[in-house]
Structures are given as structure tokens and as C-alpha cells.
Amino acid sequence: MEQKMLKGPGKLLDAQGNLTQAGWAPQQVLDCNLENSHFYKLKFLQGMRTKVWDYYAVTTPTHFFSFTISDIGYLGMVFAYVIEFATGKYEEQTLTIPFAAGVSIPRNSTEGESVYVGGGKTLRFKVEGEKRTLFVRWPGFGKTTLNAELEFTVPANHESMVVVIPIKDKRFYYNRKINCMPANGWVEYQDKKYAIDPETSLGNLDWGRGVWEYESYWVWSSASGFLEDKRKIGLNLGFGFGDTSAATENCFILDGKVQKLGIIDYKYSNLDFKAPWTMTCPNGRLDLVFTPFFERVAKTDLKVLRSEVHQMFGKYNGTVVTDDGKKIVIKDLIGWSEEHNAKW
Secondary structure, three states: OOOOEOOOOEEOEOOOOOEOOOEEEOOOOEEOOHHHOOOOOOHHHHHHHEEEEEEEEEEOOOEEEEEEEEEOOOEEEEEEEEEEOOOOOEEEEEEEEEOOOOEEOOOOOOOEEEEEEEOOEEEEEEEEOOEEEEEEEEEEEOOEEEEEEEEEEOOOOOOOEEEEEEOOOOOEEEEEEEEEEEEEEEEEEOOEEEEEOOOOOEEEEEEEEEEOOOEEEEEEEEEEEEOOOOOEEEEEEEEOOOOOOOOOOOEEEEOOEEEEOOOOEEEOOOOOOOOOEEEEOOOOOEEEEEEEEEEEEEEEEOOOOEEEEEEEEEEEEEEEEOOOOOEEEEEEEEEEEEEEEEEO
């Protein structure tokens, strides 16, 4: 399939609320002017269908740490979770905040600060030039306290997966995924302070802005790690929502450069998420087996809002082929694959 490149700079939406383009790019090139959304006659109702979030994560040799600030229109959802790979110990806390009080999220991925302050808890995600900093103070995180101060480095030439995907009736998803961000700093959890070293730890960003249908479904696979020769390798694969005829979000990232892929064939069982998953490209550019070792299940049922996520953590093994035809062997790359069903 042909993958259409987004052209910019420009606006995401025109004055009538229509997408100006659909496709992909290695950087954000369209201004996220959600204020131009126009799909209900009553303007004040449109914010109820608008969903925005910043999801940061860092994969270390021993742990996965994740922090999210989101506003789904009528609620703020702020959550964090920690997974210890060796033992499977896991802790997750979610704050559900009516009308997103205390939540502030900037319009674009290239600058600004996402903030939540409330109930003695503070999360601040700041973008300034090539640096992305996370500041977290979460007392009462389970039976402990979760604190973090992290810095991710994203040079100007570091490529990412940016997609604009129509979801019919003036609905759409505008998404930027940044893989393999060198991470520095520390996380304090369960009375231990974990040093985060860029030589061994890499960060991810899932930056999402969109107007969704009430019922949504997707599968997302991702990883950020190192090859045996120490080059950085990232994966971003998925399917399940919207019209991807202009572009998929499928790619792998090698030393900061996106290697674009088309359709991916997935095989997995939602009756047994712990069984191996396979992901292949019909043209042979990707051939992976994902073997889970941990299942994170996150369920929310607030009547108007229902969500169920099965996020599997495991190891990827197989091969990918670069744009210039070189075969890369992936061995025991830690990452995740998830299935998400939502009514929101």
C-alpha cells in the first residue's frame, strides 16, 4: 500500500472541522487546532467527545514505569503503574477526576507542560527544546509513595511515528509515538530509589489527540531497547480503529530513524492473551514472535465510561528488514502488546 506523507506546516482541521490531510510523518507538522472541531450542532457538547493524553513510560533492565495525564472530555484520568520484571510485582493507581479539574494539557507535542495537581499529588510533564522532563509526587501510591524525576532527550533529528487517521463523521485520531528516548534520572518506589541510566533505559511517549466514536477498539504493540551491538531499536505496530488507507502507524525505529511498514498480519488469541503472538508483513520486512511473561489488566466501569485493557509484557524475537534491505535480528527485546476495548 502507498503511505501518504503529511505536508506542513499547517493546521490539522479546516474552519468546518474537516481534516486537512490524512497520512503519516516522522515529526509533528500539523498544529492540533481542536478548537475547530465541528460535529455537533450544540458546540458545548463537542468537548465531551474530545480525548487528549500524554502517556510516558520508561523501560529499564528490571522495571517498567509509566505515568499518564489525560482528559477524555468529561473526566480527567491520571494514572501510574510499576512492574518489576523478575517477580511480577505490580502496582497501579488511577485518579478519576470529574470534568478534569486540575488537569492542563498543551495543544501540541513540541512544547508546553501537561500538569495535574490535586489531592496532594503532582504530575508535571514539560517539553522544552530537546528535553522532556517528568516530575511526579504521588503519596499514598498503594502502600507506598511513588516519586520520580526523569529527563528524556529527543534531538531534533530523532524521528517518531505521527499519524492522522480519519474515524468517519468528522472524527479522527492524531497521534505521535516517540520511541527510544534516552532516559536519565530516578524513580523512588517502595522505599527504594532506582537510578535511571540512558545507557540501559529508554523512554516512550504516546501523545494522543482526537475525536473518537463512543465504542473504540485497538491493538497496540511497542518496545524500546537495544540490539546486541548496542544500537537502539524500537517497535510501533497496531490496528483496529479508523481508516488507515492513507497510512498505518506500523514501523520500527533504528537509531532514531523510522523504517516505515505497511499492513501487519497479527495472530493472537483474546481467549488466551498469554499465548505467543505473531506479527508478520506480507512483504517479509517484519517477522516477529512476541512471548508474554506478564499480563496487566486494567478495567474501568463507570456506566458512561467502560474500558478494558489487556496489556501483555514480554519478549520479541525475530527479524526486521530496513528500507535499504538489511536484515536485523531482534533477540529478547522487552516490550508490550495490548488489546483495548472502550466505551467512552
